[in-house]
Amino acid sequence: MSSPGRESHLRRRDGQLPQLSPALRNLTLSPLPEAHYVVIGIDFGTTYSGVSWTWSKAASPDQIEQVHKWDVDSGSARNQESDKVPSRICYDDRGKVLKWGYMVSPQDENQAQWFKLLLSEDAIDQGGAKVLETKRVLRKLKKTAVDVTADFLRCLWKHAIEVIELALTKIAVDNMTFRVVLTLPANWKHSAQELTKKAAIQAGILERRLRGETTFRMVTEPEAAALAAWREAGMRWRPDLQLGDSFVVCDAGGGTVDLISYTVKSLEPLRLEECVEPTGDLCGAVYLDERFESTIRTIVGEKVYDQLDVDVKAKLFENDWEFAAKRKYGGPTKTPTVYQVDIRGYKPKKSGLFGKRPSSTILLEQGHLNSIFQPVIGQIVDLVRSQVSEIRETTAKKPKAVLLVGGFGENNFLMNQLTKTFPVPIQRPTNAWGVISRGAVIKGLSNSVETETVTNFISKLSYGVLHNSRFNPSIHLSADRFKSRLTGEILAREQFTWYLKRGTSVSKIIPVEYHWTRLLRSSWDLEGIQEDIWVSDQKIPPTRLDSGARKLCNFKCNFEEDIYIQLKEETAVDGISKYKELDYTLDMKIAAGELNWSVYWRDQKKGAAKVIVEYE
Structure with missing residues (x-):
């Protein structure tokens, strides 16, 4: 004024x-008039991103497809089929996109990772070494966070459309309108939300199509997760779930962990209301990666670690961490779990395990693993505790369940800690990693505010x-x-x-x-x-x-x-x-x-x- x-x-x-x-x-x-359209849900994540879709003439509302085939280099064939693709992109010295996703190799120069965090002022300072490296690359190429996000989303979008066209035929897709739903962390401020939308526009996602305008919406990641998890985690079949009951959604992703809680207002059709102020923090799975790297540095020594080949470090993270201890470790046990980690080129002064262990192998013992996991998982448990306490205070009763979703939500240590801490069922969808993009599709199927699940x-x-x-x-x-x-x-x-x-x-x-x-x-x-x-x-x-x-x-x-x-x-x-x-x-x-x-x-x-x- x-x-x-x-x-x-x-x-x-x-x-x-x-x-x-x-x-x-x-x-x-009133609902929009019936027309052929495709609904596309995009889960743009800090470390991995996913896309799901359906169309208006699908056999049932539950028929949601997930993009799970990605272009790869020959050396990464094991990752060809996956519910998500790495949020990575690589440029030449002139700023032209060379590779993205699984095609990006560790030794590639001018590669950007974790750039999603650069869209949020609150997240930049907590991004660690990868964010600092990405900022250096962007300065060199004279690109902004919006530019690199738009470049990645453009690649993701182009690939998703190609997959949809293979399924429905190109001529059919060309004659449909699009409804696009992009997910965001719940605790992002206006500035981060606006920058994300700007990147989506710059990526060409909102371009007008032959059959009309593309509609575009944004939804928080935990709301999208709740919509899908309700269907997939068995919540809707629980006989003890009544009107007025509440549940917590814990969306544990790569960078952020968001919590949101709902009270059931109607079961048929499903209508939910947010019941307390949600919470969130930067305590996702990427912070385990940093602690893992710090632990390895301590074991082998700073000088030795810095001299390791880039490919050796990449194999270490992918084979011995990402798809091993990070996902499988379930927490302290009476019979301690030990993981062997092979670091090619590492030659310790002493050989362990009675001299039978290969010289390039180190052991990650229970103490190491606990020091990696406990601080991060402790933060998540505290967030859930706060949310449960707020629900008790607001509704005068405890929640009926905690729904655990997101890639980090598949971690057994986190699942076990939540189960031990809270006297309520901890439920997890079959595929917690891809649940957010599927929930975004469900959100996009709503024709009007009257059909919204969350009211x-x-x-x-x-x-x-x-x-x-x-x-x-x-x-x-x-x-x-x-x-x-x-x-x-x-x-x-x-x-x-x-x-x-x-x-x-x-x-x-x-x-x-x-x-x-x-x-x-x-x-x-x-x-x-x-x-x-x-x-x-x-x-x-x-x-x-x-x-x-x-x-x-x-x-x-x-x-x-x-x-x-x-x-x-x-x-x-x-x-x-x-x-x-x-x-x-x-x-x-x-x-x-x-x-x-x-x-x-x-x-x-x-x-x-x-x-x-x-x-x-």
Whole structure:
């Protein structure tokens, strides 16, 4: 909005409650008309990414296909069939894409990994050595995080479309529209969400097709996981699950671990409500990789490790870690588990195991493994504990289950620790690694808000506007008091009205509306009107402007000059000056993960903006 010091600054009409927008008060939502379309779910992950899909004429809603064949180099044939592909990409010195996914070899120069974390300011500092190396490569190639993400998504998208065309034929796919759903970590801020969407657009995913526009939505990873896990983890067949019961979804991925909890509001059809503020942290499986590397460095020595060939390190991570101890270790046992790790070129001074062990082999014993796993898994257990405690406090009963999904969710140590810690069933889908992209497809099958499985969200930010209010000594600070030079009213400057408050359960259907008044000195003032949307991450948002709030975005209102003529002229308190009052409404409604802000004057739309909702 315009500068708070100006007399034309926004003033809220007092004593009103949020109302439905006039244009939407009698709106009846109906499904989209039936048409042939393909739904594509993209799970863009820190370390691995996956794609699932279905189409409108599939035999059943459960018929969701997963892309599981990927282009590989001859030396990596074992990875040709997999539910996911590595989130890696390699460039030549001019910045042209050479390879991606499984085709990227450890010795390839100019390769980028973990670049997803570069989209989030909060994640950059916790990305470790691989993020630092990727930042170095991007500086060298003069590319941004959005550029490299777009390049990778373009490769992933092209491959997925080729797979779909092989299944349905190219001519059939060309005559269908696309519904694309891209998943995001639940704790990402607006800036990271916007950068991800920008990368998707740059990758060509939203390009118009022969049969019409491609619809694009974003959904949090835990919500997508919940939708698929409900079907695949046996939750819907549990006879003890009743209306009002809750469950936790723990999405343990490569970089982030997100938790979200739902209460069952309807079983047929399934309707879920978020019941507490979700949580998340950067404690995914990649942090096990860093601890594993640190352990190997300690065992063989820094100098020896740094001199190891790149291929040796790659084999070490892939064969002896990624597909061995990392996935199979189940935690401390009475009979300690020992893993042999072969490091070609390593020659220890002493040979262990009574001299029978090859000199290049080291042993990862239980103590080593516990030091790798315990800190990271301990963080996840604490996150689950906090979520369970919040559910008990909010619903007065414990959750019926914890659904464990994501690639790290397949780890037995994590599964065992959760089972020991919490007196509720820990359930895991058959394929926890690929569940998120399948859930994204289920999300994309929803035709309208009325068919959404999750009917609300818990906002993790407050959203509102800054304005002047009539001064109330019992509410406002004397420092904010001032007298209007036009109306003579005693006002409080720079006060907030929050349309949506943090922690609030918000319906995806009902919009919120407030009425506002602006004072205009001339028709020129109509041209400078803009609406500023503010946010606060404080549990109790500020009532007046301070450091606890920040401006999120603004949008210009298109008030025609001839509107000024239609407004009634008023005389200022000085008896000389003239002004007019512009009364209008600013409403906010929620759709597909966005807050839609609109300005109306006499039921005519004069401005609008879409803001991606930062929801838990």
